[in-house]
Amino acid sequence: MAIAVQGLQHWFGTGTNRRQVLQGIDCRVAAGEVVLLTGPSGCGKTTFLTLVGALRQVQQGSVQVLGEQLHGAQRGTRQQLRRRIGMIFQGHNLLRCLTAEQNVQMGSDLLPGLSYRARRDQAREWLRAVGLGDHLGHLPHDLSGGQKQRVAIARALAAKPQLLLADEPTAALDSQSGREVVDLLKDLALQQGCGVLMVTHDPRILDIADRLLQMEDGHLFAKPL
Amino acid sequence: MSPLQPLLRVLRSLWGGRGIPLAWLLLTRQPVRLAVALAGISFAGILMFMQLGFRDGLFDASVTIHRLFDTDLVLISPRSSSSVSMAGFPRRRLVQAMADPQVAGITPVHWNLLLWRNPKNLSTRSILALGFEPTDPLFTDPSLASKATVLNQRGRVLFDQQSRAEFGPVAEWFKAGRTVESEISGMRVRVAGLVSLGTSFGADGNLLTSSETFLGLMPNTPPGSIEVGLIRLKPGSDPAAVISRLKTSLPDDVTVLTKQGFIDFEQNYWRTSTSIGFIFTLGAGMGFVVGCVIVYQVLYSDVSDHLPEYATLMAMGYPLLTLLGVVAREGLLLAAFGYLPAYAAGQGLYALVRSATQLPVAMDTTRAVTVFTMILVMCMGSASLAMRRLADADPAEIF
Numbered sequence: 001m002a003i004a005v006q007g008l009q010h011w012f013g014t015g016t017n018r019r020q021v022l023q024g025i026d027c028r029v030a031a032g033e034v035v036l037l038t039g040p041s042g043c044g045k046t047t048f049l050t051l052v053g054a055l056r057q058v059q060q061g062s063v064q065v066l067g068e069q070l071h072g073a074q075r076g077t078r079q080q081l082r083r084r085i086g087m088i089f090q091g092h093n094l095l096r097c098l099t100a101e102q103n104v105q106m107g108s109d110l111l112p113g114l115s116y117r118a119r120r121d122q123a124r125e126w127l128r129a130v131g132l133g134d135h136l137g138h139l140p141h142d143l144s145g146g147q148k149q150r151v152a153i154a155r156a157l158a159a160k161p162q163l164l165l166a167d168e169p170t171a172a173l174d175s176q177s178g179r180e181v182v183d184l185l186k187d188l189a190l191q192q193g194c195g196v197l198m199v200t201h202d203p204r205i206l207d208i209a210d211r212l213l214q215m216e217d218g219h220l221f222a223k224p225l
Numbered sequence: 226m227s228p229l230q231p232l233l234r235v236l237r238s239l240w241g242g243r244g245i246p247l248a249w250l251l252l253t254r255q256p257v258r259l260a261v262a263l264a265g266i267s268f269a270g271i272l273m274f275m276q277l278g279f280r281d282g283l284f285d286a287s288v289t290i291h292r293l294f295d296t297d298l299v300l301i302s303p304r305s306s307s308s309v310s311m312a313g314f315p316r317r318r319l320v321q322a323m324a325d326p327q328v329a330g331i332t333p334v335h336w337n338l339l340l341w342r343n344p345k346n347l348s349t350r351s352i353l354a355l356g357f358e359p360t361d362p363l364f365t366d367p368s369l370a371s372k373a374t375v376l377n378q379r380g381r382v383l384f385d386q387q388s389r390a391e392f393g394p395v396a397e398w399f400k401a402g403r404t405v406e407s408e409i410s411g412m413r414v415r416v417a418g419l420v421s422l423g424t425s426f427g428a429d430g431n432l433l434t435s436s437e438t439f440l441g442l443m444p445n446t447p448p449g450s451i452e453v454g455l456i457r458l459k460p461g462s463d464p465a466a467v468i469s470r471l472k473t474s475l476p477d478d479v480t481v482l483t484k485q486g487f488i489d490f491e492q493n494y495w496r497t498s499t500s501i502g503f504i505f506t507l508g509a510g511m512g513f514v515v516g517c518v519i520v521y522q523v524l525y526s527d528v529s530d531h532l533p534e535y536a537t538l539m540a541m542g543y544p545l546l547t548l549l550g551v552v553a554r555e556g557l558l559l560a561a562f563g564y565l566p567a568y569a570a571g572q573g574l575y576a577l578v579r580s581a582t583q584l585p586v587a588m589d590t591t592r593a594v595t596v597f598t599m600i601l602v603m604c605m606g607s608a609s610l611a612m613r614r615l616a617d618a619d620p621a622e623i624f
Contacts, residue, residue, distance in 0.1 A: 083542030097254035115241035
């Protein structure tokens, strides 16, 4: 089981400003499963994603990701766990000073025990896999939005993650490149056998999901396909 | 199997274990910011080189004459405070020192600043005059002994051709074969030869003369009083032992120093009794502060600009330590690349200063290392302050 969440609650703010954003969430995602999470903005989707992604301290409830309990986990444990989770952001968040190839290598550099050359070759292979084999030396500045997002996918996958989290990866893309990106994401993730949890507003890509989840006011519901 | 092979294997695995040179790329992919940072660091470095160079040069220049003496130990009066105010002590003390079995020879020296009249425009200026017995050894330079014989005649002086131009075209006239005569303290003297000594901090020019002539120029000197006594020791003797013997045997009206102690005595005066040391050290400190501000500004805005990217790296699972390392390496690179132009410019400016002022300013290893250390501290200190900004890189905020 890639993700096993039980009774997860989360609050923001303190004192009178304290506001509950997650009202007890139960959710499971198996390895190799593609789950899409939709819901109106401000309903807590992103908070949920950051908690599962070990980016935020869990306040209450049980969050098990890749066999690791995140409730009460130390900073170091969370950082180690993040190496096994690939993340794709709404903004591509590539490093501006690195070429496409170097950006992807920042992902493969996380793999232990490989020589520089091996990691670089892996980076190149991933870029070829996302169809950017002839853009290795381009800076993010010189790439289109869709190309940048594909570099970001290559970077996330280059670290050989067991779980992939994506936050609206198609939001900044037109329908065609958005389609290409999610297809690619699904294919490559399935090849790796890693689970995918994707937050999206985009109704055009719902068909790639094995399962749909809907979040509303901090509650999670299963939604028919 | 060659013994080098394990080493090579370690090097190869280190080389193979390297990652993307993030610090280097962060700096070099923003050439304008890099140029500003390097210019700032170099400027600070040059400022420190100049100020410390002037300071050391001035201290060095204060002992130009002191270094020349052919001596192991020096007697001076405890009332002397520096080369510009040397007090007298009884010459007997020097003769008493002869009694020590380790002492090979002595030279009594008269030392005072006298007024020299410029033979061309007749203006007067104070010059350092040393009076000694022409047959006694005075300087380590062996050529002096033959020149000194002309001093046996009363009213003759040897003029330092490195004296400043304000003393008149003495050397030029003398070399051209003219008879150069002038007045010292109202007495007529003739230049009987040239020596090459060098100006010092307290004296813009020097001249040597015999004790007899010297006392003629200074009729008020008490009989038997000298300002400096040189003591040469037999080869292989222990100067420290001789000093302690002399200190017990001689009364309190003399101070016994080694030659280095005599040099330190003079430098110490300029260091502690004048504001020179403070002024130039403060100048160097200003350079340091300016450099700190520039490097901090550059590194801080660099970290701020890349905050989302640093946060992304943390989200990918890079530990905070790696990111701190990136900033530290940026500081290190800035220090190294900012130092090189500062060093080169320092060399050039020292040459310029030497030719313009005759000050013995030169790049020495200690100062080169000092300035590099200051630049390193400057860059690493700024880097560690800029690192605090990294604490704001919250990977939870980038979704």
